[in-house]
Every structure is written in structure tokens, then in C-alpha cells.
Amino acid sequence: xxxxxxxxxxxxxxxxxxxxxxxxxxxxxxxxxxxxxxxxxxxxxxxxxxxxxxxxxxxxxxxxxxxxxxxxxxxxxxxxxxxxxxxxxxxxxxxxxxxxxxxxxxxxxxxxxxxxxxxxxxxxxxxxxxxxxxxxxxxxxxxxxxxxxxxxxxxxxxxxxxxxxxxxxxxxxxxxxxxxxxxxxxxxxxxxxxxxxxxxxxxxxxxx
Amino acid sequence: xxxxxxxxxxxxxxxxxxxxxxxxxxxxxxxxxxxxxxxxxxxxxxxxxxxxxxxxxxxxxxxxxxxxxxxxxxxxxxxxxxxxxxxxxxxxxxxxxxxxxxxxxxxxxxxxxxxxxxxxxxxxxxxxxxxxxxxxxxxxxxxxxxxxxxxxxxxxxxxxxxxxxxxxxxxxxxxxxxxxxxxxxxxxxxxxxxxxxxxxxxxxxxxxxxxxxxxxxxxxxxxxxxxxxxxxxxxxxxxxxxxxxxxxxxxxxxxxxxxxxxxxxxxxxxxxxxxxxxxxxxxxxxxxxxxxxxxxxxxxxxxxxxxxxxxxxxxxxxxxxxxxxxxxxxxxxxxxxxxxxxxxxxxxxxxxxxxxxxxxxxxxxxxxxxxxxxxxxxxxxxxxxxxxxxxxxxxxxxxxxxxxxxxxxxxxxxxxxx
Numbered sequence: 001x002x003x004x005x006x007x008x009x010x011x012x013x014x015x016x017x018x019x020x021x022x023x024x025x026x027x028x029x030x031x032x033x034x035x036x037x038x039x040x041x042x043x044x045x046x047x048x049x050x051x052x053x054x055x056x057x058x059x060x061x062x063x064x065x066x067x068x069x070x071x072x073x074x075x076x077x078x079x080x081x082x083x084x085x086x087x088x089x090x091x092x093x094x095x096x097x098x099x100x101x102x103x104x105x106x107x108x109x110x111x112x113x114x115x116x117x118x119x120x121x122x123x124x125x126x127x128x129x130x131x132x133x134x135x136x137x138x139x140x141x142x143x144x145x146x147x148x149x150x151x152x153x154x155x156x157x158x159x160x161x162x163x164x165x166x167x168x169x170x171x172x173x174x175x176x177x178x179x180x181x182x183x184x185x186x187x188x189x190x191x192x193x194x195x196x197x198x199x200x201x202x203x204x205x206x207x208x
Numbered sequence: 209x210x211x212x213x214x215x216x217x218x219x220x221x222x223x224x225x226x227x228x229x230x231x232x233x234x235x236x237x238x239x240x241x242x243x244x245x246x247x248x249x250x251x252x253x254x255x256x257x258x259x260x261x262x263x264x265x266x267x268x269x270x271x272x273x274x275x276x277x278x279x280x281x282x283x284x285x286x287x288x289x290x291x292x293x294x295x296x297x298x299x300x301x302x303x304x305x306x307x308x309x310x311x312x313x314x315x316x317x318x319x320x321x322x323x324x325x326x327x328x329x330x331x332x333x334x335x336x337x338x339x340x341x342x343x344x345x346x347x348x349x350x351x352x353x354x355x356x357x358x359x360x361x362x363x364x365x366x367x368x369x370x371x372x373x374x375x376x377x378x379x380x381x382x383x384x385x386x387x388x389x390x391x392x393x394x395x396x397x398x399x400x401x402x403x404x405x406x407x408x409x410x411x412x413x414x415x416x417x418x419x420x421x422x423x424x425x426x427x428x429x430x431x432x433x434x435x436x437x438x439x440x441x442x443x444x445x446x447x448x449x450x451x452x453x454x455x456x457x458x459x460x461x462x463x464x465x466x467x468x469x470x471x472x473x474x475x476x477x478x479x480x481x482x483x484x485x486x487x488x489x490x491x492x493x494x495x496x497x498x499x500x501x502x503x504x505x506x507x508x509x510x511x512x513x514x515x516x517x518x519x520x521x522x523x524x525x526x527x528x529x530x531x532x533x534x535x536x537x538x539x540x541x542x543x544x545x546x547x548x549x550x551x552x553x554x555x556x557x558x559x560x561x562x563x564x565x566x567x568x569x570x571x572x573x574x575x576x577x578x579x580x581x582x583x584x585x586x587x588x589x590x591x592x593x594x595x596x597x598x599x600x601x602x603x604x605x606x607x608x609x610x611x612x613x614x615x616x617x618x619x620x621x622x623x624x625x626x
Binding site: 012014021022023024025026027028029030031032033036037039040044045046047077079131132133135136143144147148149151152153154155156157159160161162164165178180181182183184185187188189 | 251254255257258259266267311312314315316318319432436439440442443444445446447448449450451452465466467468469471472475482485487489490492493494496497498526527529532535537538539570
């Protein structure tokens with residue numbers, strides 16, 4: 001009888017242990033094949049700086065750190081991610097415009113949209129991009145009445161008298177570097193996409 | 209001795225008249241016409257309201273009583289081109305320029321004097337109305353009431369059912385007791401019937417009976433097995449993982465309340481394998497102004513060495529170490545752009561109700577079965593994509609069903625494992 005009771009107790013314990021393998025708050029749960037969850041190559045969006053992490057599972061003693069350690073000692077802050085090398089242009093990308101933040105007037109007067117005016121797909125793509133990057137502040141129709149504008153005073157009404165005559169080059173430059181209260185969006189929106197948005201904004205203004 | 213020739217008189221008269229006319233034009237009075245005020249209101253709302261309010265300081269000063277503070281001529285030239293006035297060294301203009309941290313007010317050279325006067329008329333009319341009475345905060349609790357009502361309604365139904373069942377059981381017991389009592393008095397029952405009537409329920413004997421013990425063991429084994437199997441399936445599945453992040457960023461506020469598109473911050477989602485964790489400069493597109501006093505925002509400021517007082521950046525920067533939530537093991541390959549850009553999937557399909565998440569957790573299991581299921585059930589988004597034209601043609605020759613992901617190799621091992 002006693003033996004039987006122990007057996008049951010054993011089964012309950014194993015059951016409870018296995019049931020506790022699930023992930024939860026601050027707990028990834030039990031990993032199956034943990035070497036597969038912790039990459040040997042530098043992982044872009046994780047970084048484990050603790051050299052002892054995963055030493056219980058170490059498969060390579062020569063590297064001098066645990067299995068889970070994932071940091072690049074040659075980078076600042078041992079970061080795995082790196083910024084692109086300065087003054088380089090990715091293949092297929094438009095060459096950068098060599099104008100600074102304060103060159104708005106030059107940009108407005110000289111920069112021209114590389115997309116042909118008759119290309120209607122540009123406006124369509126521009127709308128998608130506008131809805132992603134601009135709508136929450138400038139509003140669906142550009143009236144400066146997006147939801148964020150309630151919390152962030154000073155969002156420009158793109159249909160206001162001061163903005164109706166701006167050129168696509170002006171819009172491109174403002175997206176790139178920001179203007180007044182608007183932050184620079186050059187890091188988020190690629191140059192091609194900026195031109196698409198600029199074309200769409202001009203279309204938007206015509207509708208009002 | 210002094211002859212006024214008709215010619216001179218004419219010039220003199222002309223001059224007097226000219227001065228008279230021009231002063232009457234210059235001393236522009238702010239109109240009080242209602243139609244003009246209405247026109248001014250619409251101009252104000254389109255062009256001014258983003259930076260100015262009548263009774264509240266926003267980006268620029270509160271405008272109540274501005275028509276009394278300043279000359280009308282000054283206001284007209286300021287609105288048309290404030291920068292020119294600052295450059296010309298107008299003392300009031302310079303004072304304002306410094307007071308508002310050298311914020312450039314947009315110039316409106318296209319406005320006519322009448323346009324500006326209409327706006328001023330609107331401001332004057334609003335000033336006369338006095339400051340708005342503060343509205344009593346209306347609780348919005350009613351909005352979420354729908355679900356609460358239906359769930360409490362369900363609870364009430366269940367409780368009523370349980371009570372009715374309990375009453376029925378009690379009634380049955382009472383009925384049985386009465387019957388037994390009655391039968392005990394009845395004479396002429398045979399022995400077997402007598403035995404049933406005088407039978408007493410023995411709890412101890414029942415608990416020791418083989419039937420009961422067998423049932424208990426059976427139920428117990430089933431429960432343990434179920435727990436074991438369920439538990440075994442959670443090994444390596446990080447569904448529900450909800451780590452505490454270094455900054456308490458709320459998707460509920462940003463994506464839910466303010467409806468900021470996911471792509472605004474996760475810029476890589478259409479172009480690359482991973483969707484990107486935004487760099488702090490994207491936070492700072494808004495948080496130079498929004499919630500600058502918050503403790504959580506202060507953590508961003510600390511990371512990028514930003515001083516909100518002087519609005520300047522230092523050089524002592526350090527990374528914000530967000531904790532990665534979704535982590536596919538290295539044996540499987542996944543690419544965001546293929547799913548979001550090409551297939552046109554919504555983020556919520558895999559990431560769940562992200563717009564309601566105060567703290568993000570892993571919504572989907574990310575198991576192979578989960579991937580495969582979706583590849584079996586989902587039609588390929590072939591619209592406007594020439595790449596698929598020939599495949600669709602081939603597929604429609606063989607099948608009437610729409611082309612699923614599995615039909616174009618979505619279940620091939622080497623699609624994801626290589």
C-alpha cells in the first residue's frame with residue numbers, strides 16, 4: 001500500500017514538472033535543443049553579454065565562454081548590430097542628395113521627383129506609405145487632424161494656405177530632415193518612398 | 209502776396225484727400241460682421257489652430273485679447289511674414305522670438321489684409337465670449353459595458369441553473385424519503401421488496417467498493433496523462449512568453465489608442481527578414497514634446513543623452529537592451545517581408561491583439577504545425593503580382609480550388625529548413 005502511494009506521488013511530481021515547462025512572464029519555458037534557440041552566429045536582435053550563460057551545455061571549450069553568450073567584443077557596447085559604413089550607398093539605392101537640414105529653399109527649388117508624372121502607381125504606393133508614416137499626425141486627408149495631433153500640438157495642416165504651393169522637392173526635404181516641430185524621418189522612409197509620399201501629398205492637396 | 213494758383217490748390221487738396229483716404233484705410237478696424245467672423249473661423253481652424261488656441265498656450269501664445277495687446281497693422285505684418293519683422297529688429301517681435309525658443313511661425317504671404325482681419329475678428333469674438341467652462345469629465349466606463357453585461361448575464365443564467373438543479377435534487381430526496389416512510393407502513397410486501405425499502409446507504413462501504421476505487425483510479429490516470437502530454441507539448445514552445453522590458457512601452461497606447469501604423473516604427477517589416485526594433489530617434493519624433501515628464505521617457509532621454517530642458521543631445525549614449533520575445537530556433541528560416549509585403553498578411557494574424565497589449569507577449573505558438581496549418585489553409589495573394597501568373601494558370605488547369613500556399617511548395621522541407 002505504501003509503495004503504491006509513492007508511485008502515485010511520483011507520477012504527480014513528474015506531471016507537475018512537465019506542466020511547468022510552459023513559458024510565462026519573464027520565463028521562456030523549457031527549451032528543446034537549446035543550442036538551436038541560442039545562435040552561434042551574431043544574432044541581430046538579441047545580445048547576451050554574460051559569458052557564463054549556458055556553460056552547462058558548452059560544446060566548445062576553446063572559445064572561453066558559455067554556449068549562450070552572444071556579443072561582439074569588437075563593437076561598441078559589444079553590440080551585434082552595426083550601422084552601415086559612413087558615406088556608402090547600398091546597391092540599387094538612389095544616390096544621396098548632398099543638402100543639409102538648412103537647405104530647404106535650395107531643395108524646394110531644385111529637387112525633382114524621379115518618378116514620371118504620368119505614373120499612376122506612384123500615387124497608389126504613396127497612399128499606402130502616407131497611411132503608414134504620416135496619417136496618424138497629418139490625418140487621412142492631410143488636415144492635420146490625425147489622432148496623434150491631439151497630443152502633439154503644431155501638426156501642419158497640409159491643406160493650409162502656407163502649404164498649398166510647396167513643391168515635391170520641399171516635401172521630400174522636410175520628410176528627410178524634419179522642419180520646425182516635425183522630426184526627421186529620413187532613417188525610416190527610403191528616398192524612393194519619400195518621393196512617392198511627396199507625389200501623393202500633392203494629389204491630396206488637389207482634392208481639397 | 210501769396211497767390212494760390214489753382215494748380216497748387218489742386219495738388220494740396222489731392223494730398224489732403226490722399227492722406228485722409230490712406231489713413232482711413234490704414235486704421236483698419238476689425239469687422240464685427242458675423243459672416244466675416246465665420247470666414248475667419250474657418251481660416252483660423254485650417255491655418256492657425258495647430259499651433260494656437262484662444263485660451264490656452266500651445267506652440268504659440270494664447271490669442272485671447274491679442275487685438276487689444278497689439279496694433280492691427282503689427283498683427284497683419286507679423287502674420288504675413290514674422291521672420292522679416294524679426295530680421296528688421298522689431299522689439300516686440302524679437303521678444304516673442306526669444307520667449308518661444310526661436311520657434312519659426314509659418315509665414316502666410318498669400319493672405320490678404322481682409323483674410324487676416326477676418327481671423328482677428330474671429331479671435332476678438334471668441335475673446336468676448338470668455339474662457340470655456342471646464343467640462344465635467346465624462347466617464348467612459350459605459351463604452352466597455354457591452355462585454356461586461358453579456359458575461360455577467362451568462363453568470364446569472366448559470367447560477368440560476370445550478371440553484372434550480374440543487375432544488376430539484378432536494379425535492380427528489382424528500383420525495384424518496386416520503387416514499388420509503390410510506391412503504392414501511394404498507395403491509396403485504398414480499399421479502400425482496402422489504403429489503404429494498406429497509407436498505408440503508410453505507411458511505412464507508414461505498415468508498416471501499418471496487419466500482420468506486422476503479423472509477424477514481426481511472427479519472428486520476430486520465431488527468432495525469434492529459435497534464436503530462438500537454439506539458440510535453442509546451443517544451444520548446446514559448447507561447448505566452450511576456451518578458452519585462454527595460455522601458456514600459458505600451459503598444460496599447462501607441463498602436464491602439466493613437467492608431468500609429470506598425471510600420472512607422474517597425475520599418476524593416478516590408479523590406480527585410482526581421483521587422484526591426486525602432487531606434488530611439490523614432491521615439492523622439494514625438495517624445496521631444498509628448499510626455500516629457502514621464503519616468504519611462506526619461507529612460508529614453510538617458511540612453512541617448514538628451515537634455516529635455518535645453519533640448520540638446522550629448523555624446524554619452526548607450527543602447528537600450530530590449531528583451532527579444534519571438535525567437536525561432538536556428539533550424540527554421542522565417543522572413544517578414546515575404547509574409548507582409550508579398551502575401552499582404554496583417555501583423556495581427558501572427559502577433560495577435562497587439563493593439564490591446566500593454567505588455568507584449570508571444571501570441572502564437574510558432575510551432576511547425578502552426579506554420580504548416582496556415583500554409584495549407586491560406587490562398588496565395590496573386591493579385592497584381594506577375595510572378596504568379598503562370599503558376600495560377602497551371603494550377604487552374606488541374607484544380608478548381610483556389611491556389612493555396614501548399615500548392616506552390618509551401619510545405620517543402622527546404623523552404624524553411626536549410
